[in-house]
Amino acid sequence: MAEYNLWHExxxxxxxxxxxxxxxxxxxxxxxxxxxxxNGIAMGLATFFVLLCANISVSAIRKIVPSQVRIAxxxxxxxxxxxxxxxxxxxxxxxxxxxxxxxxxxxxxxxIILGRAEGFAQKHPIVPSIMDALGIGxxxxxxxxxxxxxxxxxxxxxxxxxxLLGNWFEPWIIMILPAGAFFVFGFLVAIVNxxxxxxxxxxxGH
Amino acid sequence: xxxKVFKMILVLSLTGAVSGGxxxxxxxxxxxxxxxNKRRELREAIFVVLxxxxxxxxxxxxxxxxxxxxxxxxxxxGSSAGIAFIADGGGFQGNIRIMVGLNTDYLKLKGIKILEQxxxxxxGNRIKEPEFEGQFKSLEIKxxxxxxxxxxPEKPNQIQAITGATISSDAVVKNINNAVEKVxxxxxxxxxxx
Numbered sequence: 581m582a583e584y585n586l587w588h589e590x591x592x593x594x595x596x597x598x599x600x601x602x603x604x605x606x607x608x609x610x611x612x613x614x615x616x617x618x619n620g621i622a623m624g625l626a627t628f629f630v631l632l633c634a635n636i637s638v639s640a641i642r643k644i645v646p647s648q649v650r651i652a653x654x655x656x657x658x659x660x661x662x663x664x665x666x667x668x669x670x671x672x673x674x675x676x677x678x679x680x681x682x683x684x685x686x687x688x689x690x691x692i693i694l695g696r697a698e699g700f701a702q703k704h705p706i707v708p709s710i711m712d713a714l715g716i717g718x719x720x721x722x723x724x725x726x727x728x729x730x731x732x733x734x735x736x737x738x739x740x741x742x743x744l745l746g747n748w749f750e751p752w753i754i755m756i757l758p759a760g761a762f763f764v765f766g767f768l769v770a771i772v773n774x775x776x777x778x779x780x781x782x783x784x785g786h
Numbered sequence: 787x788x789x790k791v792f793k794m795i796l797v798l799s800l801t802g803a804v805s806g807g808x809x810x811x812x813x814x815x816x817x818x819x820x821x822x823n824k825r826r827e828l829r830e831a832i833f834v835v836l837x838x839x840x841x842x843x844x845x846x847x848x849x850x851x852x853x854x855x856x857x858x859x860x861x862x863x864g865s866s867a868g869i870a871f872i873a874d875g876g877g878f879q880g881n882i883r884i885m886v887g888l889n890t891d892y893l894k895l896k897g898i899k900i901l902e903q904x905x906x907x908x909x910g911n912r913i914k915e916p917e918f919e920g921q922f923k924s925l926e927i928k929x930x931x932x933x934x935x936x937x938x939p940e941k942p943n944q945i946q947a948i949t950g951a952t953i954s955s956d957a958v959v960k961n962i963n964n965a966v967e968k969v970x971x972x973x974x975x976x977x978x979x980x
Contacts, residue, residue, distance in 0.1 A: 615907070641801075649794045653801050660805035664812050671819035674827070678902075735907070753908035 584708045593715025598723060599692050600765075601772040606692040610724055611761040613683050617740045620728025622676045624721030626665045626684055631693050631720075632713040633661040638701040639709035645702075654697045655688070662687045692720060723768075730764050731755045827901075832857050832870045835887025835897040839867040849972055856973055859887075866979055868896045873965030877957040880904035882913070886962055888927070892975050895931075898922040898962065903954075910954035918955075921945040922962070930963045 597603050600610045609627065614620040637657045645653050666684045669677040677684070687693065696716060701709040729739045735755035737745035754760045832842050839859030846855045859867035873884040882903045887896035900914040912918060925931060926943040933947040933955050934940070947955035 646794045656801050667816040671816040674823045756907040
């Protein structure tokens with residue numbers, strides 16, 4: 581069995597392959613539900629949970645799934661965890677569940693999750709798959725929290741419903757609207773690309 | 787070849803069966819909580835639009851295959867505290883669901899509460915602000931609820947529309963008028979009060 585650099589599998593999701601800025605997957609939720617920091621974090625955590633469970637399951641059964649039916653199997657597994665997450669949110673956190681609306685069930689078709697199952701978990705043992713899911717999941721949650729915070733700050737003058745800017749601040753309503761999501765997303769991609777172009781290229785060691 | 791096909795069917799069926807089993811278990815745990823949340827939300831909304839009510843009674847009727855539900859509020863002395871019902875209809879984007887409270891004299895509203903809406907943030911979604919909702923308190927419903935723009939209302943059946951969100955304001959008024967009309971027609975006040 582190949583040696584795994586578990587730290588590398590974890591930290592690649594935090595910068596080198598951080599979704600949705602470096603690997604441009606999962607953009608639909610990143611644009612749709614980040615109109616407040618709370619919604620962004622809730623969406624990130626729900627995706628994180630599904631990603632972690634899906635990676636573990638896919639990795640555990642990777643040797644018995646015939647390759648012809650692998651996608652169908654993965655989709656069933658992902659749909660299972662998404663439905664669990666959806667019901668859990670509706671039962672325990674009804675306001676968040678209401679705010680996220682149809683975007684929770686839509687995690688099923690979030691390309692990050694199928695992408696990690698196809699691109700990583702089906703080829704690697706459970707432990708590296710967990711590290712991969714932790715890294716990508718935390719990276720995605722941080723990205724959505726950042727986008728949500730910026731949009732909420734500029735659009736409402738608050739972060740996590742805590743008022744930060746005084747009455748002098750005229751809210752930029754456009755930041756809460758879909759167009760604002762594209763502005764913030766574009767700026768963040770540009771910043772991330774700029775910063776990583778200045779860093780010396782990292783060597784890929786496996 | 788057959789063995790391969792068999793394995794494909796087996797793996798996929800097993801995945802489906804195991805997933806189904808887990809879901810059934812989770813549903814068993816979550817469903818009562820979800821139903822409870824919905825009930826509590828409805829209850830709270832009814833008590834907001836019928837402030838004197840301490841309890842309520844659900845009355846359902848089927849008219850032309852359409853089910854209409856009203857909630858009769860009951861105050862501390864056991865007499866009627868008005869009736870509440872849901873006005874559901876199109877807004878500027880998506881549906882607006884409103885809980886409407888109607889006085890038992892069937893002449894004035896007691897209050898409204900926006901339950902669900904997807905209006906534009908900062909413009910249309912100001913319909914859920916107390917300043918807008920509050921205008922419907924003691925508003926006369928005859929001949930029907932109207933809105934006017936840019937000015938303070940002059941008649942007792944008028945509210946002032948939100949500047950920049952006429953379509954949303956109009957949708958709220960229209961939905962309320964439709965629901966009120968339906969209730970007036972199908973739930974005569976003698977029937978409710980007895």
